[in-house]
Amino acid sequence: MNNHCGLCGKELTSIDTMLGENKLSDGNIICNSCLEKASAMNEELLSDLHRFSLKDIENLLQNGEITQEETVQENIAENLPSVADSEHNVLSKDLYKKRLKEIKKQLESLRANLSLFTKGEIKELPYVLDLDEKILAIIDAQFAKTTDAGILLVTPKRIISVSKAMFSPAKVNEFLNDNILEVSFVKNFVSPNIRIHTKEKTVEFESFFNKDYAEDFYHFISKIYNKEATKASSPEQNTVSESVLEQLEKLGQLRENGILTEEEFTSQKKKLLEKL
Numbered sequence: 602m603n604n605h606c607g608l609c610g611k612e613l614t615s616i617d618t619m620l621g622e623n624k625l626s627d628g629n630i631i632c633n634s635c636l637e638k639a640s641a642m643n644e645e646l647l648s649d650l651h652r653f654s655l656k657d658i659e660n661l662l663q664n665g666e667i668t669q670e671e672t673v674q675e676n677i678a679e680n681l682p683s684v685a686d687s688e689h690n691v692l693s694k695d696l697y698k699k700r701l702k703e704i705k706k707q708l709e710s711l712r713a714n715l716s717l718f719t720k721g722e723i724k725e726l727p728y729v730l731d732l733d734e735k736i737l738a739i740i741d742a743q744f745a746k747t748t749d750a751g752i753l754l755v756t757p758k759r760i761i762s763v764s765k766a767m768f769s770p771a772k773v774n775e776f777l778n779d780n781i782l783e784v785s786f787v788k789n790f791v792s793p794n795i796r797i798h799t800k801e802k803t804v805e806f807e808s809f810f811n812k813d814y815a816e817d818f819y820h821f822i823s824k825i826y827n828k829e830a831t832k833a834s835s836p837e838q839n840t841v842s843e844s845v846l847e848q849l850e851k852l853g854q855l856r857e858n859g860i861l862t863e864e865e866f867t868s869q870k871k872k873l874l875e876k877l
């Protein structure tokens with residue numbers, strides 16, 4: 602008889618089974634307080650308990666903290682900036698000067714509010730940006746959990762982070778528009794963080810220098826990258842609604858023609874309306 606918690610051995614009470622038994626993949630049942638403990642470490646347990654065995658849960662509770670830390674860091678993946686080399690533009694001295702001038706002009710007209718620490722990064726931009734690539738917005742930002750200060754900027758085709766420490770090559774990371782799923786913003790006492798969610802990973806940037814400016818920057822990129830998602834989903838939604846309406850119309854005709862009884866009509870109609 603399975604009336605004891607497989608983990609702590611306590612007798613199961615009616616409260617433990619009130620919303621259904623907490624049954625595991627191996628037939629063991631656990632009490633609510635054990636489930637609570639385990640699900641605090643892994644929320645998946647709440648929806649998919651039947652996929653886990655007693656052994657899985659024992660392991661989770663034993664190595665809980667480590668497992669938990671791993672899952673958290675999985676989300677904000679490999680955050681370390683890489684060093685750019687191959688994408689580096691080769692420019693003659695004159696062209697470099699000309700481009701730097703143009704870029705500084707763009708920053709002026711954007712009223713870019715940058716700290717003095719970004720001078721080195723700005724000087725890298727002629728190498729990083731294409732000759733006709735315009736800056737739409739820019740902020741002081743660094744990869745979360747690193748000490749590399751830098752800038753984050755958006756152009757019509759990508760988001761780029763540049764980080765340049767003295768006497769070392771610039772670290773450049775680009776996130777092409779096609780690869781960006783969405784962007785998000787995390788408010789935080791210390792600094793607002795901007796997250797870029799790409800198909801492969803999520804990268805996070807901290808922006809200490811000017812919190813309001815960081816929020817403005819986020820609103821700007823959110824209009825670019827988060828609009829796509831709503832655009833893509835709403836027409837689809839409309840098509841579903843339209844076809845349901847069409848089917849309702851047909852259903853009405855079938856009833857009028859006496860092909861469907863009133864009862865059949867009502868139950869079919871109910872099904873269709875649920876799809877809306």
Ligand SMILES: [Zn+2]
Nearest residue numbers: 606609632635
């Ligand atoms: Zn228990």
